[in-house]
Amino acid sequence: MIRLTELTKRYGPTTAVDGLSLELRPGHVTGFLGPNGAGKSTTMRVILGLDAPTSGTALIGGVPYARLSHPLRTIGALLDAKAVHPGRTGRDHLRVLARSQRLPAARVAEVLESVGMTSAADRRAGTYSLGMGQRLGIAAALLGDPQILMLDEPVNGLDPDGVRWIRTLLRSLAAEGRTVFVSSHLMSEMELTADRVVVMGRGRLIADTSMADLLASAGAGSRVRGPALRPLAGAFEGARFDDDGSLLVPGAPPRQVGARAFALGLELHGLEAIGSSLEDTYLRLTGDEVQFPAAAKEVGR
Amino acid sequence: MTAAPVRDHLRPLGLRDAVAAELIKLLTVRSTWWFAGGLAGLLLLMAVLDSGGGTASARSLTVGLTAVSYFGQYVVAAFGLLVITSELATRSVTVTFAATPSRGRVMIAKAVVTGVAGLVLGAAATALGVGTAAVRHGELPRVLGAAAEQVAATGVYLGLLAVVSLGVGALVRRSAGALTCMVLLLLVVPEVLHLAAERLDAPFLDTFAGWTPAQAGWRLMSGEWEYALVLGGWAVAAVGAGIGVLRSRDA
Numbered sequence: 001m002i003r004l005t006e007l008t009k010r011y012g013p014t015t016a017v018d019g020l021s022l023e024l025r026p027g028h029v030t031g032f033l034g035p036n037g038a039g040k041s042t043t044m045r046v047i048l049g050l051d052a053p054t055s056g057t058a059l060i061g062g063v064p065y066a067r068l069s070h071p072l073r074t075i076g077a078l079l080d081a082k083a084v085h086p087g088r089t090g091r092d093h094l095r096v097l098a099r100s101q102r103l104p105a106a107r108v109a110e111v112l113e114s115v116g117m118t119s120a121a122d123r124r125a126g127t128y129s130l131g132m133g134q135r136l137g138i139a140a141a142l143l144g145d146p147q148i149l150m151l152d153e154p155v156n157g158l159d160p161d162g163v164r165w166i167r168t169l170l171r172s173l174a175a176e177g178r179t180v181f182v183s184s185h186l187m188s189e190m191e192l193t194a195d196r197v198v199v200m201g202r203g204r205l206i207a208d209t210s211m212a213d214l215l216a217s218a219g220a221g222s223r224v225r226g227p228a229l230r231p232l233a234g235a236f237e238g239a240r241f242d243d244d245g246s247l248l249v250p251g252a253p254p255r256q257v258g259a260r261a262f263a264l265g266l267e268l269h270g271l272e273a274i275g276s277s278l279e280d281t282y283l284r285l286t287g288d289e290v291q292f293p294a295a296a297k298e299v300g301r
Numbered sequence: 302m303t304a305a306p307v308r309d310h311l312r313p314l315g316l317r318d319a320v321a322a323e324l325i326k327l328l329t330v331r332s333t334w335w336f337a338g339g340l341a342g343l344l345l346l347m348a349v350l351d352s353g354g355g356t357a358s359a360r361s362l363t364v365g366l367t368a369v370s371y372f373g374q375y376v377v378a379a380f381g382l383l384v385i386t387s388e389l390a391t392r393s394v395t396v397t398f399a400a401t402p403s404r405g406r407v408m409i410a411k412a413v414v415t416g417v418a419g420l421v422l423g424a425a426a427t428a429l430g431v432g433t434a435a436v437r438h439g440e441l442p443r444v445l446g447a448a449a450e451q452v453a454a455t456g457v458y459l460g461l462l463a464v465v466s467l468g469v470g471a472l473v474r475r476s477a478g479a480l481t482c483m484v485l486l487l488l489v490v491p492e493v494l495h496l497a498a499e500r501l502d503a504p505f506l507d508t509f510a511g512w513t514p515a516q517a518g519w520r521l522m523s524g525e526w527e528y529a530l531v532l533g534g535w536a537v538a539a540v541g542a543g544i545g546v547l548r549s550r551d552a
Binding site for chain 1: 318319326329387391392393396398403
């Protein structure tokens with residue numbers, strides 16, 4: 001189990017993580033979501049003892065990472081698939097790690113097989129594609145058969161087969177009672193993989209809940225079509241126009257939207273209920289927290 | 302006492318595990334073999350190119366001394382600092398620290414492996430160079446004892462120098478910067494001290510210059526074994542400072 005208590009990390013004037021308290025429990029895949037710069041990777045680096053927290057604590061099974069007697073048997077992590085010496089083969093990279101943890105050498109071949117890297121294992125890591133690097137990193141995380149897995153953007157660079165493979169893998173690891181903590185930008189993927197969600201924005205915790213509750217709390221939304229919907233868009237927080245010109249109103253059922261349209265005297269050509277996706281929910285939650293908004297409209301804050 | 306047998310894998314990990322891992326690392330990158338070949342090639346080249354003229358009583362020993370002092374020590378310096386800077390550059394040091402959270406243990410393990418490698422490669426290359434020169438000059442039987450001592454002393458020098466360079470690599474963190482610092486330390490600093498001693502009429506600066514790694518190394522290779530202690534001091538100071546930097550900075 002991982003427990004973060006009032007964790008804060010500053011780099012000079014920048015606060016990357018701001019008073020984060022969090023508990024990750026076994027048996028779940030916890031999806032870690034947030035815009036770029038929200039502090040996800042920093043949080044993971046602090047958990048691994050790579051960066052020292054400015055204040056607060058990050059404990060793994062009650063002790064800080066540095067005090068784990070067998071780190072890789074306790075928690076397996078993939079933070080950066082490219083953090084491998086390019087001149088060393090994948091197999092040798094894992095041999096080094098196995099020896100450092102006094103793991104049997106046979107374990108290297110096992111994990112290489114389980115991530116489908118056996119045939120590429122004797123190539124130098126510098127020749128690997130991003131997807132192969134991710135697989136090698138996942139092999140390294142699995143090496144010590146740890147009860148906790150922490151993966152930063154593991155599906156980056158994976159082909160559709162790889163994405164499906166990792167989804168199955170993470171869910172089976174959680175089903176075995178392990179703690180699985182995984183960050184991703186791919187909302188649709190997270191919706192399929194994670195059963196708990198932690199959302200961060202600007203270093204702060206925005207949501208820490210089950211996937212089902214998060215989606216339910218967002219409620220059903222509506223899709224509206226019509227010639228002049230701007231007044232309606234202004235009447236609902238979070239309403240936005242879709243690419244086809246229709247108006248999406250998350251969290252408001254058609255009955256409510258229809259009543260408002262009638263009150264505003266608007267002509268409607270279509271009104272339908274839509275389920276709220278994780279992506280919609282996420283965008284609504286983090287709308288105010290985006291560090292680098294696409295259209296820089298940060299005026300008068 | 303009938304303590305339950307502790308399963309091997311449950312014993313806490315220690316320095317031995319870190320050293321064993323570092324040894325695999327060193328043996329599984331090509332650069333190690335490039336450095337080994339380069340050092341041996343340098344010594345061999347000097348031995349073959351040496352004219353053998355003059356009246357030096359033990360020409361082949363001079364070959365070993367000059368080859369290491371003029372060229373070989375820079376190869377070993379580059380070898381030592383790359384052990385850490387290559388990991389910092391590729392960020393693979395994060396994987397190392399995840400496996401072995403103690404920065405001190407990581408650096409000491411690296412120092413052990415780098416030092417022993419520097420010693421073995423240095424001694425082997427010197428034996429090759431000096432041996433070749435001795436055979437060429439037909440003085441092998443006569444210089445055998447002195448050559449053996451020089452081989453050992455050169456091994457000790459290059460082993461300790463590799464460790465000093467490792468420490469500087471951890472301090473500076475960049476390969477090019479660390480190599481520049483090593484060249485300054487080996488070549489420029491003693492020259493500046495000698496110059497200052499002359500200009501300022503301050504002979505103690507000459508003594509300081511004699512304690513810089515390259516000049517201490519020259520004396521060690523010439524048979525003044527007490528200079529191994531000076532180099533040992535440099536190695537301890539450099540690795541200690543390197544550990545301090547690794548501890549104080551985020552990886």
